[in-house]
Amino acid sequence: MLDLKFVRENPDIVRQAMIDKGEAGDLEGIVSRDAVRRDLLKETEELKQIRNRVSKEIGKAGADTVAMQQKKDEMRNVSSRVKELDEKLRQIDSEMEQLLLGLPNIPDDAVPRGKDEEDNVEIRRWGEQPQFDFEPLAHWDIGANLNIIDFPRAGKITGSRFALYFGDGARLERALISFMLDLHTAEHGYREVFPPFLVNAASMTGTGQLPKFAEDAFRVEGTDYYLIPTAEVPVTNLHRDEILEAEQLPIKYAAYSACFRAEAGAHGRDTRGLIRQHQFNKVELVKFVKPDESFDELEKLTNDAEKVLQLLGLSYRVMLMCSGDLGFAPAKKYDLEVWLPAYNTYREISSCSNFTDFQARRASIRYRPEQGKKTQFVHTLNGSGVAVGRTVAAILENYQQKDGSVIIPEVLRPYFGGRDRISRG
RNA sequence: GGAGAGAUGGCCGAGUCCGGUCGAAGGCGCACGACUCGAAAUCGUGUGUGCUGCAAGGCACCGUGGGUUCAAAUCCCACUCUCUCCGCCA
Numbered sequence: 001m002l003d004l005k006f007v008r009e010n011p012d013i014v015r016q017a018m019i020d021k022g023e024a025g026d027l028e029g030i031v032s033r034d035a036v037r038r039d040l041l042k043e044t045e046e047l048k049q050i051r052n053r054v055s056k057e058i059g060k061a062g063a064d065t066v067a068m069q070q071k072k073d074e075m076r077n078v079s080s081r082v083k084e085l086d087e088k089l090r091q092i093d094s095e096m097e098q099l100l101l102g103l104p105n106i107p108d109d110a111v112p113r114g115k116d117e118e119d120n121v122e123i124r125r126w127g128e129q130p131q132f133d134f135e136p137l138a139h140w141d142i143g144a145n146l147n148i149i150d151f152p153r154a155g156k157i158t159g160s161r162f163a164l165y166f167g168d169g170a171r172l173e174r175a176l177i178s179f180m181l182d183l184h185t186a187e188h189g190y191r192e193v194f195p196p197f198l199v200n201a202a203s204m205t206g207t208g209q210l211p212k213f214a215e216d217a218f219r220v221e222g223t224d225y226y227l228i229p230t231a232e233v234p235v236t237n238l239h240r241d242e243i244l245e246a247e248q249l250p251i252k253y254a255a256y257s258a259c260f261r262a263e264a265g266a267h268g269r270d271t272r273g274l275i276r277q278h279q280f281n282k283v284e285l286v287k288f289v290k291p292d293e294s295f296d297e298l299e300k301l302t303n304d305a306e307k308v309l310q311l312l313g314l315s316y317r318v319m320l321m322c323s324g325d326l327g328f329a330p331a332k333k334y335d336l337e338v339w340l341p342a343y344n345t346y347r348e349i350s351s352c353s354n355f356t357d358f359q360a361r362r363a364s365i366r367y368r369p370e371q372g373k374k375t376q377f378v379h380t381l382n383g384s385g386v387a388v389g390r391t392v393a394a395i396l397e398n399y400q401q402k403d404g405s406v407i408i409p410e411v412l413r414p415y416f417g418g419r420d421r422i423s424r425g
Numbered sequence: 426g427g428a429g430a431g432a433u434g435g436c437c438g439a440g441u442c443c444g445g446u447c448g449a450a451g452g453c454g455c456a457c458g459a460c461u462c463g464a465a466a467u468c469g470u471g472u473g474u475g476c477u478g479c480a481a482g483g484c485a486c487c488g489u490g491g492g493u494u495c496a497a498a499u500c501c502c503a504c505u506c507u508c509u510c511c512g513c514c515a
Contacts, residue, residue, distance in 0.1 A: 004476095048484060049484075051496080052496085054495070059444095059495085060446085074495085075496080079494090079496090243473095366474095370456090
């Protein structure tokens with residue numbers, strides 16, 4: 001959410017941001033209501049002031065004289081007028097709140113202006129794309145051949161876009177989760193968090209999933225609860241409505257969670273394999289930082305996520321999202337794209353964003369820069385560190401051998417009892 | 426699921442029976458000052474959030490929403506959450 005004062009004073013910047021991001025929003029509706037609201041507010045506050053003053057007089061007077069009775073009658077009228085005005089104000093306030101929640105964050109100056117993913121900028125590449133002296137298989141074929149991933153049965157149990165892992169497949173998933181959490185907690189200074197996988201509407205609003213993107217989430221029928229689309233939601237909201245101490249910052253959390261996404265509007269895209277699932281695992285990194293440090297912290301966060309791929313020996317590139325591909329809430333975002341041989345392309349495996357104060361204002365997460373000073377909104381960041389299902393796909397494809405087996409990356413072997421290879425068992 | 430207790434400022438905690446002097450005692454924490462060579466201890470002063478206004482100021486907020494009243498932290502109603510006991514349960 002943007003600051004109302006900022007919107008009032010900089011409508012042109014807000015309008016330009018919506019154009020750059022390709023996001024709709026009712027800026028004019030906010031500006032016009034704002035003027036009406038301030039007039040209403042002035043009137044009600046003046047009336048309330050009168051009522052407060054006279055009520056005090058009545059209280060002090062003691063005796064219930066004719067004059068007092070007259071004042072009471074007058075105040076009765078004032079009060080009913082106040083009630084009417086308060087009603088109007090509440091209405092306009094909630095309308096403005098809704099409209100304000102619908103405005104996208106302002107892109108940072110460093111974000112290249114552009115229309116879609118074509119205009120994203122490659123920042124760097126890492127690693128070698130593996131060369132095969134045979135035709136590399138897609139990960140779903142590798143998984144089926146090794147009898148470690150079973151999509152038909154997942155379809156039977158639940159439906160499309162669900163996966164069922166067996167044996168070393170299940171173990172690989174678990175090994176990756178442990179490896180990533182161990183790395184980020186031991187090497188990068190994150191505190192491990194294991195959050196609820198269901199959250200309420202206030203949490204979904206805090207991080208920006210609601211009200212605009214309700215159709216992307218699964219809601220538990222008959223409740224106010226949503227299945228989390230990412231651990232970003234519960235972990236960021238962990239400090240909702242809190243005032244943090246300056247010396248606590250930066251706060252860094254690493255959380256494993258399952259993630260649930262309706263994938264509305266993705267019909268026909270990535271229908272095979274692990275790339276686009278309704279449920280997938282992810283280790284998420286979340287930071288709460290001081291405003292002037294957030295862009296540096298984004299670089300570090302991205303590096304922390306990259307380290308996972310480096311240690312796994314997976315080739316990737318870092319893309320800086322252009323304004324049109326940035327999305328609603330971030331001010332700046334890097335995507336990590338991992339090399340997938342069967343696709344012959346790089347695919348997103350992590351997304352690292354600086355939301356500046358956009359989420360913090362929605363969720364009311366503040367800190368006190370100095371004792372006695374006014375509170376300020378923190379900046380929030382998060383990034384996948386990294387998506388587990390897509391990592392499994394990348395490992396299967398990048399480490400596949402001619403005989404159908406898959407080499408286990410060295411850093412994962414401790415999680416496999418020292419074994420170095422997945423073979424058909 | 427049944428019975429009961431509670432929700433007040435950064436934290437603890439009074440006030441709620443008997444409505445007005447309560448944005449709210451007291452304590453802790455914190456900041457500043459004094460004392461000290463320095464520190465601790467002690468003493469003094471200050472210390473909620475938001476909206477609005479050029480400012481002085483004004484308004485709102487005692488879990489949430491409604492109601493009664495000239496006036497509500499305080500009375501009434503509904504809801505949410507937390508805790509305790511019982512039942513059930515991984």
